[in-house]
Amino acid sequence: MKQTTREEPVKITVLSGLGAKAPAAILIETTKVRLLLDAGGPLDPGTACEWVSDLERRGWPDAILISHDHPDHTGSLAQLPSDIPLYCTSETARALPAGRRWRALASRGEQRIAGVRVTTGQAGHSLDGVWLHLALGQGIFYSGDTCLESAVFPFDPPPTAAIALLDTSYGRYDQSLAAAQAAMTDHLKHPTVMPVPASGRAAEIALWFIDNSESTHVGDENLTRLALDEGCHQALARLLALPDTLRRPGIDARLRELLTVPPSATPHLLLVDDDGLRNTWPGFHTLHSGYLTPSRRRQVAAGEATWQRWNVHPRLTDITTLMNLLQAQELWPLFTELTPEWQRDFPLSPPAQKLAMVTPTRALHPTSEVCNAAG
Numbered sequence: 001m002k003q004t005t006r007e008e009p010v011k012i013t014v015l016s017g018l019g020a021k022a023p024a025a026i027l028i029e030t031t032k033v034r035l036l037l038d039a040g041g042p043l044d045p046g047t048a049c050e051w052v053s054d055l056e057r058r059g060w061p062d063a064i065l066i067s068h069d070h071p072d073h074t075g076s077l078a079q080l081p082s083d084i085p086l087y088c089t090s091e092t093a094r095a096l097p098a099g100r101r102w103r104a105l106a107s108r109g110e111q112r113i114a115g116v117r118v119t120t121g122q123a124g125h126s127l128d129g130v131w132l133h134l135a136l137g138q139g140i141f142y143s144g145d146t147c148l149e150s151a152v153f154p155f156d157p158p159p160t161a162a163i164a165l166l167d168t169s170y171g172r173y174d175q176s177l178a179a180a181q182a183a184m185t186d187h188l189k190h191p192t193v194m195p196v197p198a199s200g201r202a203a204e205i206a207l208w209f210i211d212n213s214e215s216t217h218v219g220d221e222n223l224t225r226l227a228l229d230e231g232c233h234q235a236l237a238r239l240l241a242l243p244d245t246l247r248r249p250g251i252d253a254r255l256r257e258l259l260t261v262p263p264s265a266t267p268h269l270l271l272v273d274d275d276g277l278r279n280t281w282p283g284f285h286t287l288h289s290g291y292l293t294p295s296r297r298r299q300v301a302a303g304e305a306t307w308q309r310w311n312v313h314p315r316l317t318d319i320t321t322l323m324n325l326l327q328a329q330e331l332w333p334l335f336t337e338l339t340p341e342w343q344r345d346f347p348l349s350p351p352a353q354k355l356a357m358v359t360p361t362r363a364l365h366p367t368s369e370v371c372n373a374a375g
Helices: 051-058 177-187 202-211 230-241 252-260 294-301 316-326 340-345 350-356
Strands: 010-016 025-029 034-037 063-065 086-088 109-113 116-122 130-134 140-142 163-167 192-196 226-228 269-273 285-288 330-334 367-371
Touching: 010 051, 010 163, 010 330, 025 051, 163 316, 177 285, 192 202, 202 226, 202 230, 202 252, 202 269, 226 230, 230 252, 230 269, 285 294, 316 330, 330 350, 340 350
Parallel strands: 034 063, 063 086, 140 163, 163 330, 192 269, 192 285, 226 269
Antiparallel strands: 010 025, 010 367, 025 034, 109 116, 116 130, 130 140
């Protein structure tokens, strides 16, 4: 769809991530510049990412901007030419392929990238993970993965933008984190292991566990019945090493306490840095709290593990809040299957409208729109 106005047309192509839970890869193009937002790898081990070959056919971008360090946003970088300028925060740079050059992306602030004014802010999902705002037309906002409920990671209100590319990984789910936490206590009656992203929910689950001794079935000894593996421990240390403005206020003393207490030899809750591959830990009940790979879905179905969501993405209520904050005129709901209800509740982009007409639908091919960033 092309709109004729004084604003320069902008083409948005979701190479991967519209109409399905899928890796993140969004191409933004004008007549002067081409920017790739995120370069996600496969969610399921052993599967391929077709979006990279499609991008090669279209032509490599002038720059790559990475929102945060999780594999579904970084995992295909090794397949892209290493001479394309890549921008990310220093924490995200830890997840780059060995030797990959990178340029600093502000944790908060404005900078010019390939001639485009880019504003960044904290996204509330992971260590120094950011959202991106592009000053094209009346604004394009890309949330990356975001969360408005985290007790550890702040969320910065964004500037207004006509077009909103939003994390909607939870679809139309609308339960609060507090309700999810209450449900989680039922899964902690026995020694439990939770595979978690070390740079994501690990710290907040640890804080919640030690702060809720009466409800997590281990009495007053929660701090001494918690253990973090090396990956989670290192991520916690890096979190505390960041400027304090990149953490929620009032939590530093408790985070330091987590670092200084020796790990329990017989923990009731063990938090392990999740590699997506390992599924069992002898002596522990396995509790998953996020995306389930096919093998983990089979594990849960067989009763060999359990699952309880811990909110790290926006609820439906939060999507409405973000659309109102942005004063957005057009929503691209990312990382979820689309149903007609989305079209009823939000002003969808034309590609999203087409996908939402089928219940449910999965986008198997890149979807794009030429617009003027005014909706």
